[in-house]
Amino acid sequence: MTAAAAQHPLVAVDGLTVEFTTRDGIVTAVSDVSFSLAPGETLGIVGESGSGKSVTSYALMRILDDNGRVAAGDISYSGVDLVAADDKTMRAIRGREISMIFQNPRSALNPIRKVGDQIADVLRQHGMAAGVEARRRAVALLETVRIQQPEARYHAYPHELSGGMCQRVVIALALACEPRVLIADEPTTGLDVTTQKTILDLVRDLAGERGMSMALITHDLGLAAEYCDRLIVMKAGKVVEAASTEALFNNPQHAYTRALIRATPRRGARLRSLLPENDPRRGQPQPEANLRQGDSAAGGQPLVSVKELVKSFAPAASGLPFLKPKAPATPAVRAVDAISFDIWPGESVGLVGESGCGKSTTSLMLMRLLDPTSGSILFEGEDIAATPSGRFPKHPMRSKLQMVFQDPTDSLNPRFTAQQCIADPVARLGGLSGRKAIADRAAELADMVRFPRGLLDRFPHQLSGGQKARVGIARALALRPSFLVLDEPTAALDVSVQAVVLNLLADLRSELGLTYLFVSHDLTVVRLLCERVIVMRAGKIIEQGRTDDVMDNPQSDYTATLLAASPQPPAALL
Amino acid sequence: MDEPAAETALPSNAGFARRSLYILSANPVSFVALGGFGLIVLAAVFGPWLAPYDPLLTDAAIALQAPTAAHWFGTDQLGRDVFSRVLVATRLDLTISVLAVALSFVVGAGIGTMAGYYGGRADRIASRVVDTIMAFPLFVLAMGIVAAMGNSVENIIYATAIINVPFYARVARAEANIRRNAGFVQAAKLSGNSGMRIVGMHLFPNALPPMAVQASLNLGWAILNAAGLSFIGLGVKPPTPEWGIMVAEGANFIVSGEWWLALFPGGALMITVFTFNLMGDALRDIVDPRKRT
Known part of the structure; x- marks a missing residue:
């Protein structure tokens, strides 16, 4: 599919070079980057921080900072030259044709507007729907991204939703105008692994249903391998390798790609094997635990012994006594609930x-x-929880x-x-x-x-x-x-x-x-x-x-x- | 974590001076401010030696003369040289404002950082006291303080300091409060730092840049305040040359056409305040992290 589709790429980036003017002179963030995105394809852009992968996507959307500019190269979206396009054309393309999911879902949402209204706004802006219809479509979109009770959540503010829910709303925003290309810039940074999986599965399913092309920007090779058809690896503003996911992992051509694959922890890997090829410690045996008193089974005294440790946070009380609710206050949140363990x-x-x-x-x-609210922490047999934390800096x-x-x-x-x-x-x-x-x-x-x-x-x-x-x-x-x-x-x-x-x-x-x-x-x-x-x-x-x-x-x-x-x-x- | 490469590139060891120069070059007015500040400091330090005449020397024969080549700013009703008086007054006005600002800086930083770090009851008490001071019309409060404590230059300094404390306390509190749970504060506790040490050695240096800006903007205001108190007859007494008194005395003569008595000290006051405000803007640009590209 990839080879056939590549003949008619939806997005083609050719020789893209992006420069930033700083007080240290001109810095080239991205140089001579070329790639294409076929209809329905998922492309992974992988690289470590500073590799220029985000800048590439910003250049594509024409949302570079004021001091940045495209110094050379072409970006075309189904025949339209995005580098030369005027602002009016770009406004029509952004969101409508090419959409983006940002890294931090909370900062991508307006904190003082209901999430449903924010989706309806986008629909109205692009003339996709108006009035009650926009509202109905927004609820439908919330349902599409599998938010429970979409009617009720329409009226929620971003701070009332969890990080994963916020990211779903951001995805709903990005999909509102049924774009043909979706750019996801580290969409799951800061989310738990389980949330990350549900979010990315959702994006993949929706992209599949709508025949959308997707560019997934990530630093995580494991993630890219799981969700992308093709990968490009970037380092210091350049593309060092581009290949199908399978080929890249089976036969990486560039030394940097090999080092990156090697450094990514995976099942069965040992600590030493993560190091680059030229590291002298690679050959050395893995340092073993220095168990001075034997294994936990061998007895002896644990170094740290935690017993029935509890920490509960009282709900915020109303500042004014006469405003306190008559009804019993919500119970204290037990952040840590009677846990016990030993460390030898x-x-x-x-x-x-x-x-x-x-x-x-x-x-x-x-x-x-x-x-702690209650419980004890024995360190070398002494209960250190007995000394309040304020006085602990002086504790032996x-x-x-x-x-x-x-x-x-x-x-x-x-x-x-x-x-x-x-x-x-x-x-x-x-x-x-x-x-x-x-x-x-x-x-x-x-x-x-x-x-x-x-x-x-x-x-x-x-x-x-x-x-x-x-x-x-x-x-x-x-x-x-x-x-x-x-x-x-x-x-x-x-x-x-x-x-x-x-x-x-x-x-x-x-x-x-x-x-x-x-x-x-x-x-x-x-x-x-x-x-x-x-x-x-x-x-x-x-x-x-x-x-x-x-x-x-x-x-x-x-x-x-x-x-x-x-x-x-x-x-x-x- | 994935910023443009231009920003994640390690900053060279260019140093503070080069960065400041880069930022200031975007706004040439800052150089005017710095130059003006230099002149004001020179006048304050060397004024008594630079002045062509003794500022207290009276000569009834040349009373109320308009500006001439011999007396650039003219002479007052007792025949004293207005230029010499304006020049010599710089030291007193600057001393009052600098001492007042320094005092309110130290007290405000102490109260604010502690309130921001300890929070809870200490914070509530400190914040309410500060709010109470802010609730008064500040100039009237300063008048009241000087009237109650006695009419002297020291008391003008104390009064000006007291009414300025809230500004510093609020800035310091906000800066300390956002950092009270930062990793480096936790690490400082692990290193065995006591609460007061964390406030003084770890939090205060981080609150310094915005407070320095506040101080610079505040200097002009403090000068104005001191001159204002003198204008209404509090603090500095005649015949000591001081801009506020000179304006007050000169005001009586404006109607009869002797405009130079009030205009020149008033102009000196205006230029000084303007210079300090511009300098505050320049300082703000230098410490603003967003300008560091």
Whole structure:
């Protein structure tokens, strides 16, 4: 089908070059990119951040920022030259002929208008329907994207809907005028794997029913493999490889494609095999868990023992006493509902679940940044939950419990240099005094996480994502902790960087004899690093056990659903 | 996460100066503001030496002369040189406003950052106190404070500082509040920082850029406020040269045609306030992250 259809492409991009004017001169974001999209075809545009994949789609829709322009190349949509087209033509094409689904569904919707009205607006704007008819069609569209009770949801505001529901509304908006081409720019970033699967299945079904062409822009090779007929791989503004999905995975031609496929975690992969071909550590054995007191079955004292831990959040009370409702208030939300588990020294335990399952609340309580409502947390036999979080910075156990945060950008003070970030805990609790001693320790820690010493005086915004992640890890290690909570430490990183950081974490664990609690929604990543896994849902532990047992033979339906939903690239390579 | 490559490219170590220059070059008026500010500071520091005449020297023989080559801004009713008086007054007016702004900056930043970080009851109390100050007509409040505390230059500074605290407190509170649960604040707690240390060492530096802009815009306003108080007879006493008093004294002579007495100090006041406001705009552009492309 692909070969035949390629003779009459719906969208043809030829030699596209996009430039941005910045204070450092002209930056070429996309150079000489060519591809075509046949009717009914799904094309995957894959690349890591900064590869220019989004810019390409913006150029196609002519929605580049003011400082960007198409410097060379042609874009044509069924014979219309989109580069030269006037604004009136573009307005008619956008939404009507070519539609786009954006990355963040919440920011794509107007927060102060009912979602149904927003859909009706689009229909009216393009003259597809008017008055009551527009309203009726909007309800029908909500039904098409499988929103329950579409009549009632018509009147909902975006903040009343979940992330997945918002994305459905955005899809309904994009499909309102029955476009022939749909561009989906990372449509499921920030959504849970199960939601991601339902959304993408929905988009695929709708595209199939309507014979729509689709361009799926994503950084996730597994996702692209599952939903696309053909893939183009982009790197630094250039297309490095274009092939059918099958051919790309079976016989990748370009070294970058091979590295990307290799770095994407998949079932059966080992940590070391994710590293690029030229990495010296590739050949080394996978670092093993340094179980100082043997396996959990072998007895001994657990390092961390959580017993009947509860955290409930009271519903927001009315500020004025005389306005309090007479009826009994809604019951407190139990974010964490009486969970108990043990972590033995040297272990690496995965804590998985979807957003809102209470895994972050649990890790914050373990780190003593949040006070539990009830229950105890025994660390080396001592109940650390007895000390309120406000006074915990002075607790002798403070330095033993440390954490690596999810977003490396958010977790580094923008006004601190890398050196100051790492040195802060050393100066507070490290027992060192004197500028020189502290600076030496910071440099030593930088070496430990393989962060170049020369970059220590840089500010976070001058560092790449991987470098920021290393600074975060160095800071967490500064006080020689014995227990680290890793809160999705690689969620914000590109896959190739993720591969390196995961290996670093595994190496550090065996070198320093650390114990990890790895919080993640990504089961494939958890499997790479953890011996045991705890699955949480709605504040309760659904299942726990050895990683291999849980993943190969899940006991609960929920775990099975989670596993089935996470996209897997074909394991052809290796 | 997938921004245009142009934005994700690592910024070169170009430094603050180059970036500032790039941003300011888009708006040449900023250079006028910076130049004007330089002149005002020079006048404040070297005014007494630059002045051609003693600003307090009276000479009845040359009273109320229109501007001439010898007396550029003319002379007043006691024969004092208006140009010298305007020049020398710069130091006093600038001192009052800078000290007042510095004071309100420090107090406002302290109250605001703590209220924003701790939240809860501390925040409610601080915010209501600030709101209460804002609820008064500020100039009338300043008049009341000076009248109650005594008619002196120090009290003008305190009064001006008190009525400006709310602006800084609100900015600092907002900046601290959006960051109170940021990853780096959590990490600072894990590193063993106490609450006060987090407020001072981690949150305050992040609130600094918008507060610096606020301070610059506020300087002009503080000068106006001090001159206004002097105009109605509070604070600085004659014969000390001060723009507000000079305008007040000169106002009596406008009807009889001696316009230069009020016009020149008033003009100096206007140009100074205008310069500070322009400088605030330039500073705002420099610290605005959206201008960093």
